[in-house]
Amino acid sequence: MTNEGSKLLHHRTVFDDWRSLTIGIYMALAGYAVMVGLPVMSTSWVNNLGFTEEQVGRIAGADLGGLAVGAVIAYFFVARVDRRLLTVIAAGVAIAANLLCIFYQGYEAHLVLRAAAGIGAGVYTGIAVATIGGHSRPAFAFGLELFAFAFSQGAELKFLPYLSIEGVYITLIVTYVVGLLFISWLPRRPVEKRLDVEVDVEEPDGQHHTEHKHVPAYVPWLVLTAVVFTYINIGAYWTYIELATVESDASADWVANMLVYTSVFSVIGCLFAVLLSNRYGLARPLLVSLVFQASIVIMLVFGITNATVAISMFSFNFCWIFVDIYQAATIANVDHSGRYVALLPAAQGLGNFIGPNAAASVLAFSLGYESVFIMCAAASIIAMFVYLYMYLMLKRNIPALADAS
Numbered sequence: 001m002t003n004e005g006s007k008l009l010h011h012r013t014v015f016d017d018w019r020s021l022t023i024g025i026y027m028a029l030a031g032y033a034v035m036v037g038l039p040v041m042s043t044s045w046v047n048n049l050g051f052t053e054e055q056v057g058r059i060a061g062a063d064l065g066g067l068a069v070g071a072v073i074a075y076f077f078v079a080r081v082d083r084r085l086l087t088v089i090a091a092g093v094a095i096a097a098n099l100l101c102i103f104y105q106g107y108e109a110h111l112v113l114r115a116a117a118g119i120g121a122g123v124y125t126g127i128a129v130a131t132i133g134g135h136s137r138p139a140f141a142f143g144l145e146l147f148a149f150a151f152s153q154g155a156e157l158k159f160l161p162y163l164s165i166e167g168v169y170i171t172l173i174v175t176y177v178v179g180l181l182f183i184s185w186l187p188r189r190p191v192e193k194r195l196d197v198e199v200d201v202e203e204p205d206g207q208h209h210t211e212h213k214h215v216p217a218y219v220p221w222l223v224l225t226a227v228v229f230t231y232i233n234i235g236a237y238w239t240y241i242e243l244a245t246v247e248s249d250a251s252a253d254w255v256a257n258m259l260v261y262t263s264v265f266s267v268i269g270c271l272f273a274v275l276l277s278n279r280y281g282l283a284r285p286l287l288v289s290l291v292f293q294a295s296i297v298i299m300l301v302f303g304i305t306n307a308t309v310a311i312s313m314f315s316f317n318f319c320w321i322f323v324d325i326y327q328a329a330t331i332a333n334v335d336h337s338g339r340y341v342a343l344l345p346a347a348q349g350l351g352n353f354i355g356p357n358a359a360a361s362v363l364a365f366s367l368g369y370e371s372v373f374i375m376c377a378a379a380s381i382i383a384m385f386v387y388l389y390m391y392l393m394l395k396r397n398i399p400a401l402a403d404a405s
Contacts (some may be wrong), residue, residue, distance in 0.1 A: 070122020
């Protein structure tokens with residue numbers, strides 16, 4: 001028996017239905033809306049509500065930290081409780097918190113309310129990604145999600161600046177209400193709860209047989225750990241990239257346009273990510289992407305100009321899509337219950353909580369944005385080493401999973 005002819009097997013389920021995939025993708029876009037709109041919301045918090053740069057970091061951290069807490073809640077209930085009921089409760093919390101933010105605009109009130117909104121969004125998004133991850137071709141499903149995400153991101157960054165902060169909160173409320181109108185499309189429970197894979201093995205004589213391989217629990221946990229470090233980079237970069245250019249050689253109008261155009265450019269990243277995973281699997285392109293992402297962030301340490309901003313933002317969004325597809329698909333390949341997949345927003349939210357807060361502390365010590373970008377690059381490299389360790393372990397024990405697409 002050889003490993004060269006082995007490959008992962010996938011079986012179609014109710015989660016392959018177009019309605020399930022559609023509602024899962026929509027809910028993910030709605031749940032991640034604040035994370036996507038952070039550059040605009042950060043600037044709005046400063047300009048409209050008078051918060052300081054440090055306070056912006058704390059509020060962003062509270063919102064995205066709440067996202068992490070909510071996803072942890074989803075982890076405990078998404079495989080046990082009716083997902084439609086969970087969705088209604090989560091959307092209700094998010095709607096109420098966003099509504100109260102319109103009437104209570106002080107720093108302390110916002111800190112609490114944005115955390116509550118984040119918790120509701122975290123449960124909501126955890127259910128969404130668990131639904132998408134139930135698809136028999138997770139890389140394809142998450143590729144579609146991030147394809148839609150790229151357009152959603154571009155639309156948010158294009159139109160949100162025209163709204164008041166109250167208008168932003170109303171928009172968030174409307175997205176949750178629309179999702180509830182199609183809740184009947186959401187599968188209520190997972191198909192199965194095993195943490196294992198089926199491998200089609202080709203024997204020396206050309207015959208095939210199926211083997212069940214139990215996947216060690218360290219696999220999804222290592223991925224989630226790497227996600228945290230990846231999003232420390234993303235959270236800090238995305239919160240402060242616009243503010244970092246204010247006193248630089250870059251034009252404010254140019255930066256605003258780049259935020260929109262580079263987001264749509266990430267659509268190309270979706271296509272390349274799926275094509276590369278089909279040919280080279282998930283792990284190897286992911287490792288290269290993380291190193292490249294660190295390089296393009298560290299580039300800003302040597303000067304912020306129109307050219308470096310454009311290169312950095314285009315490349316950052318391109319790599320962001322790569323990393324997200326590969327991380328999500330890696331967990332979905334082994335987790336059929338949706339529990340670990342539901343923790344993706346938790347890992348992302350935790351990273352996004354640590355990232356802006358760590359960056360805020362760097363700025364509070366007057367170390368400048370150069371130090372913030374160095375911190376971002378270091379976090380990306382740490383994530384790469386975590387994935388490299390996991391890849392080498394799987395290559396030795398379950399080669400078909402190590403190189404799965």
